[in-house]
Amino acid sequence: MxxxxxxxxxxxxxxxxxxxxxxxxxxxxxxxxxxxxxxxxxxxxxxxxxxxxxxxxxxxxxxxxxxxxxxxxxxxxxxxxxxxxxxxxxxxxxxxxxxxxxxxxxxxxxxxxxxxxxxxxLAIFAAKVKLTPLSRTQLTAVKQYINGLEAAIDSANRWPIPGLSIASKVFEPTILDTLLRIRSLTESSFSGDKESRDFLHLAWVAILEKVGSYFKEGNGIKYRNKKRLKTGYIHRPEGQWQLERFGCDQRKFTLDTFCAHVRMMIQDARFWRKGAxxxxxxxxxxxxxxxxxxxxxxxxxxxxxxxxxxxxxxxxxxxxxxWFGGFVxxxxxxxxxxxxxxxxxxxxxxxxxxxxxxxxxxxxxxxxxxxxxxxxxxxxxxxxxxxxxxxxxxxxxxxxxxxxxxxxxxxxxxxxxxxxxxxxxxxxxxxxxxxxxxxxxxxxxxxxxxxxxxxxxxxxxxxxxxxxxx
Ligand SMILES: C[S@@+](CC[C@H](N)C(=O)[O-])C[C@H]1O[C@@H](n2cnc3c(N)ncnc32)[C@H](O)[C@@H]1O
Missing domain, CATH: 3.40.50.150 (Vaccinia Virus protein VP39)
Structure with missing residues (x-):
């Protein structure tokens, strides 16, 4: 709440x-x-x-x-x-x-x-994905896709950047580039299977904040380059906060975060076996x-x-x-x-x-x-x-x-x-x-x-x- x-x-x-x-x-x-x-x-x-x-x-x-x-x-x-x-x-x-x-x-x-x-x-999209069990075959295809993602990413196209005015401020350039390539690779790899595509799209939307230069706070978003102290906000040194948060390989950080999230979802998929x-x-x-x-x-x-x-x-x-998820x-x-x-x-x-x-x-x-x-x-x-x-x-x-x-x-x-x-x-x-x-x-x-x-x-x-x- x-x-x-x-x-x-x-x-x-x-x-x-x-x-x-x-x-x-x-x-x-x-x-x-x-x-x-x-x-x-x-x-x-x-x-x-x-x-x-x-x-x-x-x-x-x-x-x-x-x-x-x-x-x-x-x-x-x-x-x-x-x-x-x-x-x-x-x-x-x-x-x-x-x-x-x-x-x-x-x-x-x-x-x-x-x-x-x-x-x-976005909320309804997330609810629908959670309520749509993927078959074993679909889950296997998703797993294979994740395993081959690192090798395929460099040759993928970039998905268009949305019209949100702060779109290039909320991600580091390498992270944004990696995200847009994952997005377009998912679309092309699962063009004939909407259910699997949506499953992967939910994972992609879900990691945006984790790999982003922003976080949700109070009534909006705040940038990670600022730190809140009791006395107010201070600017964190450029380069340092990125290193602390994303490590020295931002492409790998983004791919790893996405793949880990999808693997967690695949693991949870066993709960789909029982229920309505x-x-x-x-x-x-x-x-x-x-x-x-x-x-x-x-x-x-x-x-x-x-x-x-x-x-x-x-x-x-x-x-x-x-905006990034294409909901507006x-x-x-x-x-x-x-x-x-x-x-x-x-x-x-x-x-x-x-x-x-x-x-x-x-x-x-x-x-x-x-x-x-x-x-x-x-x-x-x-x-x-x-x-x-x-x-x-x-x-x-x-x-x-x-x-x-x-x-x-x-x-x-x-x-x-x-x-x-x-x-x-x-x-x-x-x-x-x-x-x-x-x-x-x-x-x-x-x-x-x-x-x-x-x-x-x-x-x-x-x-x-x-x-x-x-
Ligand atoms: C406190 S959240 C409910 C969260 C929900 N119980 C859950 O577990 O995810 C309130 C929800 O009301 C939705 N909402 C706001 N105005 C609405 C409206 N006019 N009609 C339907 N939903 C609305 C918001 O999008 C938000 O998801």
């Missing part, structure tokens, strides 16, 4: 208007803190909260990074396929924000049926239009983890993989995905209309109007977020045939205010026709250091929970 440390450092200023003096500010801070504390208490009291710290390692990527098949593409926002057994889900499951297919994989392993939806074409892999359905689409592509379909259980209301834009942090081919196409995605980040279409949500305006009213997140439009983001979640919950309610709906979600904090997303979603669920709501608290999240003073004694409200609606 994504981290909830969503505040930029420059938001560390005190709450209140810049023209009030120190004494007034302390009074106003104290009043705001007391009001927020009472409001959180009031809202928390509307739904039963239960400790389920045993779920902690199942709701985020770290605990599952080494699970077979799951590990083929690092998807920071993913949860564990084992939630199926942990939560006691039924035989026919819907995950309307399925990401890289965690639940679909769990369902395949357990012999259940599942349907997943996600707006991100081809019974799972992964759909690229917008959950807000779910009724259009799943008309009248019913499920025993629904489980999902929506983007958290924390400003993280997946299309920003995954832009290298999206223009700024217009990536912009369209960004706009259509859930209003959890500032790049989404915040102009779409929305209905009000109980209590939200009371939290917004307590926010520090001088904080950068306020100025950037976080109040509209929150209004849009809960409105999108209302639409989602309505769809889920009508798609559920009697079972439960589980939502894995984290609370967030902006401009000195904690938003108890879990409780607010529980209440939205009741408004959408669910009869009972409960919150299972999986773990507590840290408050960003610059917010700690303002939110002292309220940190317990920074939770990652499973909202249960029935």
């Amino acid at each position: 994504t981290s909830l440390r969503s505040f930029p450092a420059h938001e560390a200023g005190a709450i209140g208007s810049p023209i009030i003096n120190g004494a007034n500010r302390r009074t106003s801070d104290g009043f705001r803190h007391r009001t927020l504390s009472a409001l959180l208490q009031e809202v928390n009291d509307t739904v039963p909260l239960r400790d389920r710290s045993d779920l902690s390692s199942f709701v985020n990527w770290k605990g599952n990074a080494e699970s077979p098949i799951h590990r083929w593409l690092r998807y920071r926002e993913a949860y564990s396929p084992n939630l199926i057994t942990k939560l006691g889900l039924g035989d026919n499951i819907l995950d309307p924000f399925c990401g890289c297919g965690s639940i679909l994989i769990g369902a395949a392993e357990n012999g259940n049926a599942s349907t997943g939806i996600d707006i991100n074409p 892999w081809r019974d799972q359905i992964a759909i690229e689409g917008n959950v807000l239009e779910m009724d259009r592509f799943l008309p009248g379909k019913k499920f025993d259980s629904i489980v999902f983890s929506p983007p958290y209301a924390n400003r993280f834009d997946y299309f920003e942090s995954m832009k290298v993989e999206l 081919d223009s700024y217009e196409s990536i912009g369209r995905f960004r706009k259509a995605s859930l209003r959890s980040h500032l790049g989404a279409d915040l102009n779409r209309s929305c209905q009000s949500v109980a209590n939200l305006e009371r939290f917004i009213a307590l926010m520090d109007k001088d904080a950068s997140s306020w100025r950037m439009g976080v109040p509209d983001l929150l209004r849009g977020y809960f409105d999108d979640m209302r639409v989602t919950l309505k769809h889920c309610r009508s798609a559920l045939a009697g079972g439960k709906c589980f939502i894995v979600v984290g609370n967030s904090a902006f401009a000195g205010v904690i938003i108890p997303t879990d409780v607010m979603l529980a209440n939205l669920g009741l408004e959408c026709g669910f009869r009972k709501a409960e919150i299972l608290v999986a773990r507590h999240l840290t408050v960003a250091p610059q917010q700690r003073n303002r939110l002292q004694s309220l940190e317990d409200n920074m939770r990652e929970s499973v909202v249960v609606l029935s």
